[in-house]
Amino acid sequence: MDVELKAITKRFGAVVANKDVTLQVRAGEVLGLLGENGAGKSTLMNVLCGLYRPDEGQIVINGTPVQFTNPGDAIAAGIGMVHQHFMLVPVFTVAENVVLGVEPVGRLNHLDLKTASAKVREISARYGLTVDPDALIETLPVGVQQRVEIIKVLFRSADVLILDEPTAVLTPQEVEDFFGIVRSLRDAGKAIIFITHKLNEILEIADRISVLRAGRIVGESDPATATKADLAEVMVGRPVHFEVDRSGAAPGDAMLVIKDLTVLRDDNTIAVDNVSLTVRGGEVLGIAGVQGNGQSALIQAITGLMPAARGTIRFLGQDITHASVRARHKLGLAHIPEDRQRMGLIPDFTVAENMVLDSYYDPRYARGPQVQWDAVNQWAATAAAAFDVRTTSVFAKAGHLSGGNQQKLIVARELSRDTKAVIAAQPTRGLDVGSIEYIHSRLMAARAEGDAVLIMSSELDEILALSDRIVVMFKGRIVAEFDANVEKPEKSQIGLAMAGVAA
Amino acid sequence: MNGAETLQRPNAAIDLGARRRTRIVGAILILLAAFVVVVLGDAPGDATFRLSRPRDVWVLPDLIVPAQPFIYIAAALTAFLGARQFLRGGGRWTTLSLGLGLGLGVLAFLVWATAGNAFSLTGMLQATMVRAVPIALGGLAAVMCERVAVVNIAVEGMLLAGAFTGALMGSVVGGWGGLLSAVVIGGLFGFILAALVVTYRMDQIIAGVVINLFVLGLTSYVSSQVFAEMRHLNNAPVFRAIDIPLLSDIPVIGPMLFQQNIFVYGALIMVAVSTYYLFHTRNGLRARAVGEHPRAADTLGIDVYRTRYLHVTIGGMIAGFGGAWFTLGSVGRFDENMTGGRGFIGLAAMVFGRWHPVGALMAALVFGFTDSLQQKLALLQTPIPSEFLAMAPYVATIVVVAGLIGRARPPAADGKPYVKE
Secondary structure: OOEEEEEEEEEEOOEEEEEEEEEEEOOOOEEEEEOOOOOOHHHHHHHHOOOOOOOEEEEEEOOEEEOOOOHHHHHHOOEEEEOOOOOOOOOOEHHHHHHOOOOOEOHHHEEOHHHHHHHHHHHHHHHOOOOOOOOEHHHOOHHHHHHHHHHHHHHOOOOEEEEEOOOOOOOHHHHHHHHHHHHHHHHOOOEEEEEEOOHHHHHHHOOEEEEEEOOEEEEEEOOOOOOHHHHHHHHHOOOOOOOOOOOOOOOOOEEEEEEEEEEEOOOOOEEEEEEEEEEEOOOEEEEEOOOOOOHHHHHHHHHOOOOOOEEEEEEOOEEOOOOOHHHHHHHOEEEEOOOHHHHHOOOOOEHHHHHOOOOOOOOOOEEOOEEOHHHHHHHHHHHHHHOOOOOOOOOOEHHHOOHHHHHHHHHHHHHOOOOOEEEEEOOOOOOOHHHHHHHHHHHHHHHHOOOEEEEEOOOHHHHHHHOOEEEEEEOOEEEEEEEOOOOOOOHHHHHHHHOOOOO | OHHHHHOOOOHHHOOHHHHHHHHHHHHHHHHHHHHHHHHHOOOOOEEEEEOOOOOOOOOOOOEEEEHHHHHHHHHHHHHHHHHHHHHHOOOHHHHHHHHHHHHHHHHHHHHHHHOOEEEEHHHHHHHHHHHHHHHHHHHHHHHHHHOOOOOOOOHHHHHHHHHHHHHHHHHHHOHHHHHHHHHHHHHHHHHHHHHHHHHOOOOHHHHHHHHHHHHHHHHHHHHHHHHOOOHHHHOOOOOOOEEOOOHHHOOOHHHHHHEEOHHHHHHHHHHHHHHHHHHHEHHHHHHHHHHHOHHHHHHOOOOHHHHHHHHHHHHHHHHHHHHHHHHHHHHOOOOOOOOOOHHHHHHHHHHHOOOOHHHHHHHHHHHHHHHHHHHHHHHHOOOOOHHHHHHHHHHHHHHHHOOOOOOOOOOOOOOOOOOOO
16 A cells, blocks of 8 residues: 655644655555654654644545544554554553454454454464463563554554654664564565654665654655765754763762662562662763663662662762752752653743752742842853753743753753762653753763763663763663773673673 | 563562561451450350341241350451461462451451340341442442543532432422433533533542532522422332342342342442443443543544543433432432432442442442441440441541552543543
8 A cells, every 4th residue: 555645734833843744655665754853753643643634735545635534534544553652551451452442342242352362363473473462461561562552553454554763662682573573564565654763773674764854854865875974964954973972081989879779669569679889970870771670760769759668878978868859969969850841840930940949948049938039040041051051031931942952951950060970861862963962961071070970761872872881770670780991882782681681 | 572581580579568568467457356355355145146037938047146255266267367467478368368357357246246135137238238229329420430530529419419309300200200310410410520521621529529519509408498398399209129029038138139129229230231331342441441541542543532421421320320219219308418428438439349330339338238237236235336337438448548458440541631632
């Protein structure tokens, strides 16, 4: 089945998400759709799968123009989407999730789960997607959940598969398996649109590449001849430097020492299991791991947001295991949290208010209980300028800034004081290349000043680019450690550790 | 993939919390055993439980229990269960032990209260069923709403509206007309709740409270101002018990389940039907998907808003039917605030019953049991105020909600409005 998008324009209020986009994909090929976060890839695909209606332009299937008013229409037309955030009900079984919406039924509307299971088995056998139809989704690893999503789409007889950032949640080994699946689907005559911002992947899997920037198609290229640097330049609109200057490693004294730390989640299961770590001044320690293996809990225990069940955390020689968040902050611990919208900022507060969330009580900004707004605004303006936070004024709502500027605002607040350690969780998730470069340079500046820097990221490339040492967490434990200054570890080595295969 | 399996760790080290919970349960059981011995230990004579009534077809002999030995044995068993929890409890045993221990405690209490006396067990079970009906129907209404992720605090108001409408319309057009009107009014309030929370995305708790206060105010006003003057408007016929042939002659069970009025039969049928509907039909699967992950349902072409409207309205109709029990199934006239919080207890039954229709019914039976037990004890004139016993089910609910007996998990999207992009 061939699908064509003709001159699609989609607006949200005054914002133009897609402008005049024309794309086509044919049966038996993989079209790579490349673009940065916010370039309009997801919006475009939501138009194609019927969640949004285009303001202009049309969708043409096998030469016939069609109109989708809801996702059901697109499914009926043979278009299936595997969303970046899985659309699976965790407490349902695989079979229940697969048939949801098109359930086989018997007499009295009785759900025919036997037929459903049989059908799931048949599809998994045909495309090599091993899945137990009776397993509960919440018990399955993400890689398997993704296969369920694909089976779900195939069960609806889709001929066009849209894969939205499908590798974001996978380990490097799972990515290889996944590419195998994509190839077998292509060979079975499916048309596949593969959306990503990762250059390596698109060069490996795509038959053709279209690049989207700021809502427009800005280039097409052939993966056989294109290079990473070319693609990056088209995607970002200027030359990009991939390497971070990490020269001059001068690790000093141990500043942050964690010993036998155990942290429990709310439901009393173990998130961090007996972890010991040391971060020295002037070095970057990277924590790699597939999301949900205890990295977040470890960071939150260090920063005081989660209590430690066992073990000790020492910072600058002091025991801070049970210290308050403010006490840790005053000792010089900076925290760039994982989720900027929910933990890093108050989106409805202004830039200035967000800038003093950690220091509003300080005599510089407060006289007794009264906030000195002039001082706050003045300082916020200075800090915003120093950290390249692009905002109309310090009175703008933080929630109205772009993701990159929100993150720079957080970095400005956390780093524009005398810090001793920087704890950064997913510091560049979802940001444009320019902001990523800037934030990386700030983290390296903190390292150069002799701070202990701890970085947690699910992007392995980021960990490899920044870290002097790398530890890998799996099921709450540290399962591997690499010294990048001695010998740069291979991605596959780290990948195996991320999947829990002991080195 | 294989990696994930190779490094699976044994569960032994996991879950420090479970061990703590086990210990707490053990301590509760041992304290309970001590309480039974110290407070209830002095019980001379035998406790006589009547299992049949004089008119019954098959008459069972009375059950005679020597009070003091029974109480000591019950205490010993409870203490044993508690000690076992301390030594090597955990897992499913925790829940089971707590349930058994509490059951033994209640039995010991019953024997102590009846010592040297006689007491009709059959009558009490029959009363249990009757008192459980409005709670079970309130709980079932709440289950229907929360399974599609709408929190329905308004169950109380819907019961009250059903009771009022049943009395008024029952007086005017007769019992069946009254019942039908009650169901329609319940459905109407369900629809209003759905409109407020689904379309206008009002806070679900506040919307529910608004409906409760509105219904309470309106019905109280009408009953004190209008019914006081025109008594013929508040004089509805009552649905009498219908004996089911053969089944109603079974001892103990017969009177409890098969010598009841249409409200009891209706509640049992609705629980069965909604269980089948929610867990074994296409639409039930879709409804649960809407309650767990509305966006996933939406991407599969399921209309989230329509599903919510439909189920909240059906929930309202069930509550309306349950409300009619207060007037058409019991006394035939409406009194101010006569539901007295049964709707809220229904919500507790839903939580206790883990968002399952059968669970809600079982929980309602527990509440109904203590309710009728309290009545009987008042007659037996025990030295402990019966109000204390009446608190027991709510203490149990708090224990359940606090997660002591595993965690009851509500639908994942419960209480959250769905915003279509």
